[in-house]
Amino acid sequence: MALLTFDKKRHPRQTRISLIAVALLLIAFPFFASQFGNSWVRIMDMALLYIMLALGLNIVVGFAGLLDLGYIAFYAIGAYTAGLLASPQFADVLQSFVDTYPALGHFLVMLFGAQISAHGIHLSIWLIVPLSALIAGLFGALLGAPTLKLRGDYLAIVTLGFGEIIRIFVNNLNAPVNITNGPQGINLIDPVHIAGVSLGGEPGSGSIVKFLGLSMPSVNAYYFLFLALCIAVVFFSLRLQDSRLGRAWVAIREDEIAAKAMGINTRNVKLLAFAMGASFGGVAGAMFASFQGFVSPESFSLTESIAVLAMVVLGGIGHIPGVVLGGVILAALPEVLRHVVEPLQMSLFGRVWIDAEVLRQLLYGLAMVVIMLTRPAGLWPAARHEDRPEADHPHGDGPADVVKA
Amino acid sequence: MSTTLLKIADVSKRFGGLQALSGVSLTITQGQIYGLIGPNGAGKTTFFNVITGLYQPDTGSFELAGKPYSPSAPHAVAKAGIARTFQNIRLFGDMTVLENVMVGCHVRTKQTLLGAILRHKAARDEEAAIREKSQKLLDFVGIGKFASRTARHLSYGDQRRLEIARALATEPQLLALDEPAAGMNATEKLGLRELLVKIQAEGKTVLLIEHDVKLMMGLCDRLTVLDYGKPIAEGVPAEIQKNQAVIEAYLGASH
Numbered sequence: 134m135a136l137l138t139f140d141k142k143r144h145p146r147q148t149r150i151s152l153i154a155v156a157l158l159l160i161a162f163p164f165f166a167s168q169f170g171n172s173w174v175r176i177m178d179m180a181l182l183y184i185m186l187a188l189g190l191n192i193v194v195g196f197a198g199l200l201d202l203g204y205i206a207f208y209a210i211g212a213y214t215a216g217l218l219a220s221p222q223f224a225d226v227l228q229s230f231v232d233t234y235p236a237l238g239h240f241l242v243m244l245f246g247a248q249i250s251a252h253g254i255h256l257s258i259w260l261i262v263p264l265s266a267l268i269a270g271l272f273g274a275l276l277g278a279p280t281l282k283l284r285g286d287y288l289a290i291v292t293l294g295f296g297e298i299i300r301i302f303v304n305n306l307n308a309p310v311n312i313t314n315g316p317q318g319i320n321l322i323d324p325v326h327i328a329g330v331s332l333g334g335e336p337g338s339g340s341i342v343k344f345l346g347l348s349m350p351s352v353n354a355y356y357f358l359f360l361a362l363c364i365a366v367v368f369f370s371l372r373l374q375d376s377r378l379g380r381a382w383v384a385i386r387e388d389e390i391a392a393k394a395m396g397i398n399t400r401n402v403k404l405l406a407f408a409m410g411a412s413f414g415g416v417a418g419a420m421f422a423s424f425q426g427f428v429s430p431e432s433f434s435l436t437e438s439i440a441v442l443a444m445v446v447l448g449g450i451g452h453i454p455g456v457v458l459g460g461v462i463l464a465a466l467p468e469v470l471r472h473v474v475e476p477l478q479m480s481l482f483g484r485v486w487i488d489a490e491v492l493r494q495l496l497y498g499l500a501m502v503v504i505m506l507t508r509p510a511g512l513w514p515a516a517r518h519e520d521r522p523e524a525d526h527p528h529g530d531g532p533a534d535v536v537k538a
Numbered sequence: 539m540s541t542t543l544l545k546i547a548d549v550s551k552r553f554g555g556l557q558a559l560s561g562v563s564l565t566i567t568q569g570q571i572y573g574l575i576g577p578n579g580a581g582k583t584t585f586f587n588v589i590t591g592l593y594q595p596d597t598g599s600f601e602l603a604g605k606p607y608s609p610s611a612p613h614a615v616a617k618a619g620i621a622r623t624f625q626n627i628r629l630f631g632d633m634t635v636l637e638n639v640m641v642g643c644h645v646r647t648k649q650t651l652l653g654a655i656l657r658h659k660a661a662r663d664e665e666a667a668i669r670e671k672s673q674k675l676l677d678f679v680g681i682g683k684f685a686s687r688t689a690r691h692l693s694y695g696d697q698r699r700l701e702i703a704r705a706l707a708t709e710p711q712l713l714a715l716d717e718p719a720a721g722m723n724a725t726e727k728l729g730l731r732e733l734l735v736k737i738q739a740e741g742k743t744v745l746l747i748e749h750d751v752k753l754m755m756g757l758c759d760r761l762t763v764l765d766y767g768k769p770i771a772e773g774v775p776a777e778i779q780k781n782q783a784v785i786e787a788y789l790g791a792s793h
Contacts, residue, residue: 393611394624
């Protein structure tokens with residue numbers, strides 16, 4: 134990365150310039166892109182959600198070295214948290230209890246009151262975000278606990294199983310009591326409201342959001358919300374990486390026995406990694422549900438887990454800017470191809486030779502193979518010592534300088 | 539004489555049909571360099587793994603600085619005050635040399651998740667203290683100038699030194715070294731010897747496993763000799779050298 138650098142220690146000035154440039158670009162993007170319709174900003178919205186997911190998985194896989202193939206489960210848990218707590222669904226849940234177990238059902242109706250049993254629960258985003266983080270985090274620790282003694286391939290298989298269990302669970306939890314609405318999914322999830330303004334746009338306004346005198350399409354409003362959450366997740370990741378806890382995670386990745394011998398309680402520290410990673414995924418899931426207004430189990434298949442893992446690995450495992458880049462490329466590339474390929478073929482050949490969907494899969498696979506062949510450590514891996522020989526001579530040569538750096 | 543630091547009595551450990559340790563006892567006095575020697579397969583490393591919590595013993599009583607401790611988990615042992623190195627070096631290869639030692643500070647620091655994210659003053663101060671202490675330890679073992687290198691790229695002898703610095707970072711009462719001189723050349727061994735004397739001068743107690751009998755005789759205050767999992771001799775180096783059972787264990791019985 135010659136143009137942009139984020140190595141604050143070595144190039145503080147260039148880093149500041151790079152950051153400002155990126156910030157301007159990110160803020161300007163939706164205003165520019167929405168000239169060409171909503172789809173480009175929508176693609177970026179989804180890419181931002183995937184970046185959150187990838188950064189969460191990066192804590193588990195990149196930092197702590199625990200290969201998790203069922204990570205999408207926490208995305209699902211976050212999404213269903215929003216689905217149950219910010220939609221009319223909860224009224225159906227109570228009704229289903231009344232139909233199946235009248236005694237329990239009437240008790241629950243009494244407990245929650247008439248308002249909730251008629252219209253469901255509608256929590257605000259300020260509660261949904263922390264709640265989804267908390268619930269997903271709890272599940273992260275819960276699903277992490279049985280895997281503590283496993284490593285490598287075995288861990289991968291077990292987490293893969295857990296991921297599928299959650300999806301199948303959600304798929305079947307419509308009987309005997311209907312909680313998740315099964316394969317039909319939960320509909321009519323509230324759009325995010327901030328300061329009384331709905332980011333989904335007021336009804337009848339054609340999805341135009343008016344905020345502080347500014348009026349923009351709904352996708353743009355979500356873009357800024359997701360961008361803010363993404364920045365928060367990056368910030369948390371950076372802070373964690375460079376802390377006592379982050380070092381303990383990396384130590385476990387590098388050598389678990391040595392980490393134990395150094396006094397690290399690997400059980401607690403690993404559980405914390407699972408919980409932190411899962412909570413990021415939970416927030417992304419809740420945002421996904423509010424953004425789409427609809428969740429169903431098929432959004433949380435194994436393929437999605439693999440896609441998020443691919444973002445982490447292709448971007449540069451354990452390196453936060455790399456993971457962000459991986460997220461953007463792998464989330465946006467297929468969508469961009471979908472929009473570009475057919476018009477391009479039409480203009481070049483006058484007809485569509487290869488279906489966009491086919492070409493998309495083809496190029497996606499090809500991109501992965503090429504990246505892994507040419508850049509095995511990822512597109513943008515962490516700087517290794519070999520790449521920076523000047524680190525040996527830290528402005529002077531005295532150890533005192535090293536401490537400062 | 540000064541006070542007893544570590545008192546271990548009657549340790550036994552069986553792996554299936556193999557009695558790896560039977561009735562091993564030893565007592566280490568504060569400030570000593572204590573040696574544990576024996577032929578290959580005598581059970582030295584097993585004994586090490588038992589007292590540092592990597593293996594669970596079948597029997598045995600353990601006392602550190604007058605308080606009983608239970609070697610049930612390695613991290614608890616490190617917290618109790620025993621730090622160890624490994625026979626086949628186990629560094630955190632992809633971390634820098636400094637970070638390796640900083641990991642060693644983990645057990646004596648307490649910054650939490652919240653501190654890591656908020657980075658309030660107490661967390662920042664602790665982080666700075668960890669950094670400073672780690673650099674000092676690197677200087678102490680003589681590899682301070684490599685602080686920003688990746689650990690796996692250190693030379694073999696320096697990797698051993700880094701392991702010792704990392705163990706010292708846990709502020710141990712007892713430093714347990716498993717064959718620190720293995721694979722070292724004569725110069726490196728000499729350097730290691732100087733380092734161990736320096737560590738002893740700092741008031742640390744050292745438990746040492748080693749094959750190099752010559753090095754051990756010159757360095758240790760007391761020795762225990764293991765053979766087939768049993769202690770066959772205990773005493774100061776001069777006694778050990780004359781002990782008939784030890785000579786037989788190393789050279790075979792005379793016919």
